[in-house]
Every structure is written in structure tokens, then in C-alpha cells.
Amino acid sequence: MSRAIGPDLYADLVEVASKEGFGEWLSMVRATGGCANPIHLWGESRTLDVSTGEVLRQRDEGRLLVACGNRRASRCRTCSETYRADTYQLIRAGLVGGKNVPNSVRNHARVFATLTAPSFGPVHHFLETQAGRYGRCHPHGTVQCHVRHSPDDLLLGQPLDPTTYDYPNAVIWNALVTRLWPRTVQLANRQSARSLGISQRAWPHLGRVSVAKVAEFQARGLIHFHAVFRLDGPQPGDEPPAGATADVLTDAVHSAAQSAQVIAPLPIFRPVVWGEQLDLRTVDGDMMTDTQVAGYIAKYATKGAGTAGTVDYPLACRDCAGLGRLPGTEAARCRPCHGTGMRYDLDSLQITPHARVMIDTCWSLGGQPSLEHLRLRPWAHMLGFRGHFSTKSRRYSTTLAALRSARRRWRTDEMLRAHGIGAEDADNVIVAGHWTYAGRGYSEGEAVYAATIASDLAENRTLARQVEEDAER
Ligand SMILES: [Zn+2]
Ligand SMILES: [Zn+2]
Ligand SMILES: [Zn+2]
Structure with missing residues (x-):
């Protein structure tokens, strides 16, 4: 820590460390992985074996810290690292199998694509x-x-x-790219069937293009997608249809990206299409290995909108969702925002001049009744983009939720093993408790201890990864 420790911080550090239960507090922070902004819960719980009535674990009334789980590295380094690692596992399982995905998917045609916006x-x-x-x-x-x-x-x-610069069309493009993407996947399916001589009606019974993608902001404030396309049989474990080569898939994605379009809600706007800059690479070919693709996608999944010069929190007034008037009324001016619909003074925010005009454009277009459904004001901080940063089709791979619950189950199993209870009897174990929300974050001194724990754990992870990589070699 390069920062000089002032007298207030010093006093807080001493106070935190001399509080009763400091050791327990440290282990709670360690259990969150050193989360930078944990949620505090107040309550109690008991873990019971209902067959015998034995209390396996008792947590007396007190505070419990829960990791914030934020995806963005700018918000919480620890939780974004967990998210990055899980995304990596998810993408990699979709490429080579594992985590309940059949290993045979590694023999399916796979293409890594980067889809960008046109020029404005x-x-x-x-x-x-x-x-x-x-x-x-x-x-x-x-x-x-x-x-x-x-x-x-x-x-x-x-x-x-x-x-x-064509700001209105740039904002409309960000707003409608969430519809351009599913359209592209649909066309990639249609084109694959056509190349393989299969009718559109028979295709769902014979083949399917599975996908996973992450969205990222370019410096010009437009979204672009990194995506994996995989050509499967009707289910991931099934044989793909005969002739389903990487060339067939590459051609199908290429033609889908060129022909996909979404008509904007007003004729004054351009149809929403992909830009000319389209990058397609066969996974496993000479260009990219599956490990590279998974690492690449996982890295982007934890980025926020900072690269586009904007902020990663909503700018619209909470009470009126940016309307400036109370919902359901025509005239009643919203008081908290004085009718502007804005929660912040834009001049006070750290945003680039370009992002500022994108946000202003979201605001003026978002006020048009015919564009209200695009929710441009609530999503102005995302420059009009209101999609998810990472998505995948149901059949592509495992889910983040499954990876999280596997981790939780592993911890529970550990505890049960410590009590000599096998997995077959785990159904008899219940957790009973009640918890209420009791705040967030740390005091200044607590934050120092948490940051130390976070960096220790990060170092351990790096070491473990090195050992793993050495073993793979
Ligand atoms: Zn966190
Ligand atoms: Zn220049
Ligand atoms: Zn308001």
C-alpha cells in the first residue's frame, strides 16, 4: 500500500483489530474471497440432521458477510475474478466438453467470430x-x-x-443490436441447413447452431460481440449432420452476418445491420486454440463500459425512470429530478465529450413517444445498449448458476463429511435460519484488511494456476 496512513485511518485500523471477534470477522471476509463491497446480513441459522435431530452447525445471532458477486472489475476485483474464471469454464466446456457437456463437442465444427457495428x-x-x-x-x-x-x-x-457524426443512428444501433444478434443466429441455422441440403422443417430434428457470446464496448461507444458458434446435432451429445464441417459453419455465419437486419421503429433511421469488419476464425484450426478462445471471451466478460468513456451506473431519475413526470400521469412533474428525468448533473461526471453526446442523444430520442419502448433514457449510461454482457444458447454449455451451486454443494459436502455423513444421507440435512439486510461495504480500516486478504488470495490463485499449467505441459 503506497498511500500514507493518516491518523484517522490508523485509529480505525487499531479499533477494528481490537474489537471482539476480529478473528471471526477476518475468516468471514476470507470466505467472501476478500470482496470489496460485501452485503451484510443479520440473523442466525442452524444446520440440522432431521433424522437424528442433531445440530450439525449453529451460527448464533450475528452478522454475516456475503460477496457482492459483481461482474465488473471496476466494482469488485475479487468477485469479477470469480466471474471471469466461471465464464472461462463455461466457454471452455462448450468448446471441449466437461461440466456435464459431452466431450464429443470437441469434434464439432466451431467458429470464433467478432461482429462489429457499421461506421457512423x-x-x-x-x-x-x-x-x-x-x-x-x-x-x-x-x-x-x-x-x-x-x-x-x-x-x-x-x-x-x-x-x-451520425449520433441518432449510432444510438439506435446500440439499442437494436440485441435483436440483430438472435436474428443472426436464426439465419446461421437456416444457412447451415441449406448448405447441407436439409429442409428448414427437418433441420431442428437433425442439427442446431449453438452459441455463446460476450458484448464489449469499443472506444467509439458502439457495442461489438465476440461469439462462439458450434454446429451440433439436435442435442449437443448427438452426432452433427453429415458434412457439417468448419467450412460449412464459417460460410453460414458469414452469410448470416451479411444478411441479418432489423428495421428501426421509424423510417428516418437506417436499418440495423453489422459492419463490414467481420472476423471469423476456425477454432482448433491454425488460428486459435480452444484455450485462447475461452480466455479471450472470459476477459471481456468482466469489462464495464469504462472503455467507451461512459459510467457504469444509470443516469435516469429513480422515481420517474427518466420520464420527468410521474408514471401514469401526463402533467405531474417529478419532484426529485425537477422534471429533467436526470439523477445526476452530467457536467459533474467523468465522461468523454463523445460519450456525452451519445448520452444526450439517448435523452432526446428517449423522450419521443414512438421510441419509448427502446428505454433509451434508463439505458443512457450504456449509450442505448440494454442487453446482457454475456449470453449463450441453452444447449451451448453449463450455466454460471450451475457452477456456483456446484461450489456451494462442495462446501456443504465438506461440512457433512466432517460429521461423518455421506452424500446418500445428505437429504436428511436442512439449514434453518432467518436473515435480514443490514448494510454494505466496509469502514476505511476494515477495507484495508479486506484488500490484504483479497491480494493474498489472488496470489494463491496465481500460484495454483502456474502449478496447474506446469502439470499440463
Ligand atoms: Zn465483491
Ligand atoms: Zn486522429
Ligand atoms: Zn424524476
Whole structure:
């Protein structure tokens, strides 16, 4: 910790450590993995063996800390690391099997795709010519920029000419990409059937394209998707239809991405389609191994919207959901936001000028009755995108919930084993208790202890991973 310890913090550190039950508190924090913002519950519980009435574990009335479970690394490093590891397992199981996914999926055709938005106007970009050397940003066009941007230049992704940038269509694109995606998957199925000479009616009984994807913000404030497509039989364990090669799948995804479109709610907007920049790679081919793909997707799953220069919390007033008037009324002005629908003063937020205009555009379009269903104001902080950051089709792989409950079950089994109870008798064990919400987070001093625990545990994980990797070699 490089920060100097002030007298207040010092006093708090001493006070926390001298409180009764400090040791128990430390082990509770350790059980959350050193979560940065845990939920506090107050209550008690007992674990009983109902066949004998024996109390296996008694937790007296007191405080319990529960990990926040936040996906974003900007919110909680610990919980986002758990999320990243689980996403990795989930994507990898879908690629090679394991975790209740049959191992035979590794022989199915698999394609890793990156799908991006079209252009809404030229933006500053960097060109890598040779290692460490960059080309000029934009030597052609009406507005020119001759700067050699480096990859960390804050100008990257910002429009060259904000006055001509097509903000309304950019926002509508973010809002409707959540419908463009399922349409693309549907077309990939249709095209696969066509290439294999199977009728659309027979296809669901013979084959299926399973998918998993994560969304990520580009610097220009538009969403793009990293996705795995896998060509299966009707169920993941079934043989794929004859001739279902990686080439068939690549062609099907390519044609789906080129033809998929969603018509915008008003004719003044462009139809929503994918951009020309489409990257398709065969998994297992010369380009990418399944481990690389899983790692890549997992890394993006924990990113927030920070890369797009916006914030990761809603900006709309909570009382009126951004309407400015009370729901169900035409005139009654919402008091908490003074009728603006805004929860914050945008000038006080750390957002880029580009993100600011995207947010303003969400606000003005979101006020149009014909666009209200797109909920642009409640999702203005996401620049109009209101989808999930990671999704998968039901048959692709296991679920995050299944991985979490497996972890919980493992802990319970440990406890039962300690009491000499086998898995076959576990049905006789119940947990009875009641808990109420009692706040969040830490005091300044507590946060220091929690951060220390989090970094110790992170170090242990890194060591364990190294041992595992060495063993695989
Ligand atoms: Zn957490
Ligand atoms: Zn430039
Ligand atoms: Zn309001």
C-alpha cells in the first residue's frame, strides 16, 4: 500500500483489530474471497440432521458477510475474478466438453467470430505499421487528422468531426443490436441447413447452431460481440449432420452476418445491420486454440463500459425512470429530478465529450413517444445498449448458476463429511435460519484488511494456476 496512513485511518485500523471477534470477522471476509463491497446480513441459522435431530452447525445471532458477486472489475476485483474464471469454464466446456457437456463437442465444427457495428462517421484511429511505429490517423476525407496516434491515445474512437457524426443512428444501433444478434443466429441455422441440403422443417430434428457470446464496448461507444458458434446435432451429445464441417459453419455465419437486419421503429433511421469488419476464425484450426478462445471471451466478460468513456451506473431519475413526470400521469412533474428525468448533473461526471453526446442523444430520442419502448433514457449510461454482457444458447454449455451451486454443494459436502455423513444421507440435512439486510461495504480500516486478504488470495490463485499449467505441459 503506497498511500500514507493518516491518523484517522490508523485509529480505525487499531479499533477494528481490537474489537471482539476480529478473528471471526477476518475468516468471514476470507470466505467472501476478500470482496470489496460485501452485503451484510443479520440473523442466525442452524444446520440440522432431521433424522437424528442433531445440530450439525449453529451460527448464533450475528452478522454475516456475503460477496457482492459483481461482474465488473471496476466494482469488485475479487468477485469479477470469480466471474471471469466461471465464464472461462463455461466457454471452455462448450468448446471441449466437461461440466456435464459431452466431450464429443470437441469434434464439432466451431467458429470464433467478432461482429462489429457499421461506421457512423470517421473516428480517430491508430494504424500499426511495424512494431512500435504508427501510421497517420486519417490522411483522406473531408476532415483530416495527420496525427500518429498511439494505442492508448484518449482521442481514439472520438469522431473526427462531431458535427457530422451520425449520433441518432449510432444510438439506435446500440439499442437494436440485441435483436440483430438472435436474428443472426436464426439465419446461421437456416444457412447451415441449406448448405447441407436439409429442409428448414427437418433441420431442428437433425442439427442446431449453438452459441455463446460476450458484448464489449469499443472506444467509439458502439457495442461489438465476440461469439462462439458450434454446429451440433439436435442435442449437443448427438452426432452433427453429415458434412457439417468448419467450412460449412464459417460460410453460414458469414452469410448470416451479411444478411441479418432489423428495421428501426421509424423510417428516418437506417436499418440495423453489422459492419463490414467481420472476423471469423476456425477454432482448433491454425488460428486459435480452444484455450485462447475461452480466455479471450472470459476477459471481456468482466469489462464495464469504462472503455467507451461512459459510467457504469444509470443516469435516469429513480422515481420517474427518466420520464420527468410521474408514471401514469401526463402533467405531474417529478419532484426529485425537477422534471429533467436526470439523477445526476452530467457536467459533474467523468465522461468523454463523445460519450456525452451519445448520452444526450439517448435523452432526446428517449423522450419521443414512438421510441419509448427502446428505454433509451434508463439505458443512457450504456449509450442505448440494454442487453446482457454475456449470453449463450441453452444447449451451448453449463450455466454460471450451475457452477456456483456446484461450489456451494462442495462446501456443504465438506461440512457433512466432517460429521461423518455421506452424500446418500445428505437429504436428511436442512439449514434453518432467518436473515435480514443490514448494510454494505466496509469502514476505511476494515477495507484495508479486506484488500490484504483479497491480494493474498489472488496470489494463491496465481500460484495454483502456474502449478496447474506446469502439470499440463
Ligand atoms: Zn465483491
Ligand atoms: Zn486522429
Ligand atoms: Zn424524476
